Amino acid sequence: MNLNKVFLLGxxxxxxxxxxxxxxxxxxxxxVATNRIWNNKETGERQQQTEYHSVVAWxxxxxxxxxxxxxxxxxxxxxRLTTRSWEDPSGNKRYxxxxxxxxxxxxxxxxxxLNVKNQETPKxxxxxxxxxxNKDKSQKKEKDKKDDSIPTIEEGEDIxxxxxxx
Numbered sequence: 001m002n003l004n005k006v007f008l009l010g011x012x013x014x015x016x017x018x019x020x021x022x023x024x025x026x027x028x029x030x031x032v033a034t035n036r037i038w039n040n041k042e043t044g045e046r047q048q049q050t051e052y053h054s055v056v057a058w059x060x061x062x063x064x065x066x067x068x069x070x071x072x073x074x075x076x077x078x079x080r081l082t083t084r085s086w087e088d089p090s091g092n093k094r095y096x097x098x099x100x101x102x103x104x105x106x107x108x109x110x111x112x113x114l115n116v117k118n119q120e121t122p123k124x125x126x127x128x129x130x131x132x133x134n135k136d137k138s139q140k141k142e143k144d145k146k147d148d149s150i151p152t153i154e155e156g157e158d159i160x161x162x163x164x165x166x
Contacts, residue, residue, distance in 0.1 A: 006099050008053055008077040010034035018066035028062035030055050030069060032077060055079070057101040065104055074107025 016030035036049045055077055057065045069075060079101040088094050 004080045006077070006079050006081055008032050008034060008055075008075075008099065010053070010075065012069055012071050012073050012075060013052065015071050016066045016069050018062060025059060026062040026066075028057045028065045030057075030065065032075060054096065054098045055101055056098050057104065061101060061104065065101070068106055069104075076105035076107070077101050078103040078105075 010032040013031040013033050016028050018026060018028045020026050032053045032055055034051050034053065036051070038047050039045065040047050077099060079099045081097060082100050083095055083097045085093060085095045
């Protein structure tokens, strides 16, 4: 069994670029910078290294990424590595390794001076379509029925043991 999985948490280095390939499918490209910080064992000095990653999103995920991502924004990307090759105009073979995004989780809209209580819950975007079945709908109806049968008790009201559903 093989596994090709990438998880990145970093900041966009520029606004995403959205374009359509000849077949009409949208594709969005953007770069993410990640930082690695450590202390030098010999000097105790703090060290930092920045890596830059190319990310490509396709179809609906590409459209959403181009709408909601912007330079400097925090993003979590889940995807897979792929390497493509081409010949440049001078005849040299060129290679590029990219991350093909399968899920994107957006960070808070404003990353400066946020209090914990003011932070937005990150939104997850997946390239997989959400499929709802009749079974899901019937389970929701059953859950709604159960919730209606549980009595509510106001603050300060006495609790009747007969009302407890278990």
